[in-house]
Amino acid sequence: MDRNLELEVELPAESTDVRRGGSAWALYAIGIAFSVFQIWTAAYSPISSLVVRSVHVGFLVLMIFGISAELTKNKAHATLLWSLGILGFVLGLYHWVYETEIMLRSGIPSMTDLVIGVIVIILVFDATRRLMGWALPILCGLALLYGLFGEYLPGALATRGYGLDQIIEQMFMGTEGIYGTPIYVSSTYIFLFILFGTFLERAGMIKLFTDVSMGLVGHLKGGPAKVSVFSSGLMGTINGSGVANVVTTGQFTIPLMKRFGYSSVFSGAVEATSSMGGQIMPPVMGAVAFIMAETLGVPYVEIVKAAIIPALLYFAAAFWAVHLEAGHKNLRGLPKEMCPSAWGALKAGWYLILPLAILVYLLFSGYTPLFSGTVGLALTIVLILGAAIALNLSGTALRVIFWVVLGLLCGSFFEFGITAIGLIIIALIAGNLFVKGGRETVRLSVDSLAEGARHAVSVGIACAIVGVLIGIFTLTGVAVQFAEMILAFGRSSLFLSLVLTMIACLLLGTGLPTIPNYIITSAIAAPALLELGVPLLVSHMFVFYFGIMADLTPPVALAAFAAAPIARASGMAIGWQASKIAIPGYVVPFMAVYDPALMAQTGDWLATAYMAFKAIVSIGLWGAAMVGFLHTKLNWPERIWATAAAFLLVLALPITDELGFGLGFLFIVWHWWRSRGATQSEPA
Incomplete structure (x- = not known):
């Protein structure tokens, strides 16, 4: 795997300068264009869903090859990479330009369709390889070979045989392959929520969460480790990336834990465990929640209701583990005078909490994630701008008047349906014309557009290539074979079926990120668990949780290895220690299967x-x-x-x-x- 390329995308905004010279300027502009396109389509829905998906993939390919070109020192190689990226983007416009013709010849693709389809598939595979290593492209490549040559396999594995034209049509022409449900969710909900989190992070949400955590628990027994758990849980509400959380909050919490007596291994393990928990903490949940809601056809709020108790239990378990370790080693907390005031931090940054609170309110009020994310993003910019302007106004009366006017403006958004784009434009123009703080907010907003697009690349390309696997599953029905094997075990023991599913999730997780891991295992194993009497939502949550635990489980344990250089300890040792701390993460899914009331699925609150x-x-x-x-x-x-x-x-x-x-x-x-x-x- 090209680790440099992966880290270039995963590092937090504070660690990278998105406006460096050279080709980085081009990437900066492309990122802004990518984000503006996604906001525009979310706010207005001006083009069909298939076209949005196709252009989304085009942007992903362009950005990944551009990042690769930025990292290479060979000018000829960089030129080639930029050329491939531009080709991928241009081909991403194919469905937009020829949408009507493609629909009319559905089922009988032309030679041009097939040639372009082959090129797009190759570019998606290569882009994934460059960003995420070989594991996912190899797995999806084997699926393609199975679709092409499965008829020559023996016994139950044999397919009826499919031609190259059928495979390419399935992968490229419609919404069953690359442009399937995963990329649909990536091009709508996921991108907006990643952008939302990026805006909040760059506006100071990380510092706010850290200060609040320090103020609340920093002075308690083992306080530094409890700060890690608490702040990572808060970060999980806006940033669903476990590895990104490790390298963001871990830069502060791991050295702090070591300074107050925790071992290097335990410090890294606490941060890795806490950060991975962010993927199960609503409302973002590592973007898997949106894919799950779309796959199951249930309201997003139902996913949140099912996830909230297990998420709180997970963080309670981590908190309990660090409390016991502190008692075991007699570790004290931070001196009270070293801890910032939690109330003071909230008073200074209260406006950062409002967009998140409004987002949760909208989601629980029945609005779609797309609408909620668009509103949340728009209000984030407006409120940050408002704070910047208010801080430059002299006099309490002026500040009060300003916030009242701003509140009325935000209220009119709901009352009269002012679009998110219009509100953002109003905010940017007002900030740029009137005050220095507003100009700084404009710069923050534009940088966030570029950085948010880069953060969304790893999720998006994984959703694109995993569509190949889902397309082959749909075409050949191979998932039924695995499901029947699970059912065979389940007839004698549900526990054995659950263990088999858990092992499949952990093994897939050694080479795959959480999102493709969930998509694959849910397509294969979840239907079998449903046949065994496990509620559908619980079965999907089961495979989702173990996909997350794979990032803590050796030998790969990506979150542990991300913490290793900060802790200056072995990634493998951190992984084993994290697995011990997170043992409830392995246990709670089994409890939910045996009694779905744990995920609020029975309607009986007692x-x-x-x-x-x-x-x-x-x-x-x-x-x-x-x-x-x-x-x-x-x-x-x-x-x-x-x-x-x-x-x-x-x-x-x-x-x-x-x-x-x-x-x-x-x-x-x-x-x-x-x-x-x-x-x-x-x-x-």
């Missing part, structure tokens, strides 16, 4: 409350067993005892809850009795 309580008790026992500490150090029989009690609470078989609660209660009583007179500073 049952949901009971499941949440049971999960908290189980997490508490898991954490004590993994860290080896509760009130004092646990011996091995006690750790095994706590593990057995926690495992029984996971199952939903007759009397397992009773046994789990009973063993857990006896364990706590025994440990309390044994540890009387012992101190928390007892040596390990």
Whole structure:
């Protein structure tokens, strides 16, 4: 994998200067054009969905080859790469120019269609390889070969045979291949929400979250590690990228944890675990939530409702683990005077919270993610601009008048339907003409447009190429074979089927990002779990969570290796430690399968409350067993005892809850009795 290229896209805005000289200027302009195109189509819907998808892929190819050209020192090679990128973008306009003709000859593609289709597929494969390495292109390439030559395979694997023209038409001409559901979601919801998060990050949301976290928990026992968990959970609400969270918040939290006594490995593991949890924290959820909602045909808010309790449990587990580790090593928090005021931070940056609050309100009020994201993005710019202008006004009365006028303007957005584009233009013009703070906001906004496009590239190209795999699944029906294998296991044991699905997700996750991992495994395994009686949404959440856990699970553990250079420790060691801290992340999905009330799927809130309580008790026992500490150090029989009690609470078989609660209660009583007179500073 070209690690430099991947990091160029994944690094946070503060770490890169998007306006450097040379070809970076071209990339800067392309990023702005890409973002403006996406906002324009989201606000007005002026062209068909297929055309938006095609142009979206064209922009992705252009930006990836442009980034590759920027990194190479060979001018001839750079020229070739730019030429390929421009070719990909021009071919992305093919559906726009010839949309009517393509529809009229549906099913009988012309030679031009086939040639252009082959070129676009090759460019998408090569762009993915350059950005994400070989794993995903090889997997999708094998799927293409299966579609072409599957008729020669033996037994149940054999297909009826498909010609090259059928394969290319499936991949390129319609909405079943490259331009399928994943790229549709990327070109609408995902891009807008990534842009939304980028605006907030560049406006100071990272500092706000960090200051609030420091003020609330920094002075507590083990405070630096708790700051990492808390701030990463907050960051997850606007940024669904685990690796990006590691390199963003980790630059501050990992050295802080090390300075106050945590080991390098544990510090990196806490940050990796917390950052990956951002992908399950609503409302963004690593963009998978939007794909899931579109795939299942359910309102986005239903995905959020199902995810919220497991997400809170995940972060509670990480918080509990660092608390126990602090007690084990007698680690103190930050001095109170070193911690900023949480209330003071909120008073200074309250306007940054409003767009996020409005976004959540709109989503829970039944508005579409596309509308909510567009409104949230527009109000982000308006409120940031308003703060910049207000800070330059003298006198309390002037500031009050200004905010009232701005509030009325925002209110008119809902009342009279002023478009997001118009509101953004008003904000930019007003800021540029009147005050220095407004001009700075304009610069921040334009830089965010460019940077947001670069952040969206890795997600978008993964959605494009994974459409190849989904297209072959649809064409050949091969997913049925795997589903039947899971069903065969499930007839004897649902648990074995779940374990098999978990292993498939973890193995795929060793080479694939979360989004393609989810798309592939949900297409294969989720229908089989549904046949075994697992609710559809729960089955999709199951594969989604284990796709995320793959980034913490060695040998690959991308989040752990991202934390390694900051922590100055082995990525593999960090991965194993992170897996221990995140053990509830492996457990909660199983609990939800055995009792969907944990994901609020039964409509019985008492049952949901009971499941949440049971999960908290189980997490508490898991954490004590993994860290080896509760009130004092646990011996091995006690750790095994706590593990057995926690495992029984996971199952939903007759009397397992009773046994789990009973063993857990006896364990706590025994440990309390044994540890009387012992101190928390007892040596390990």
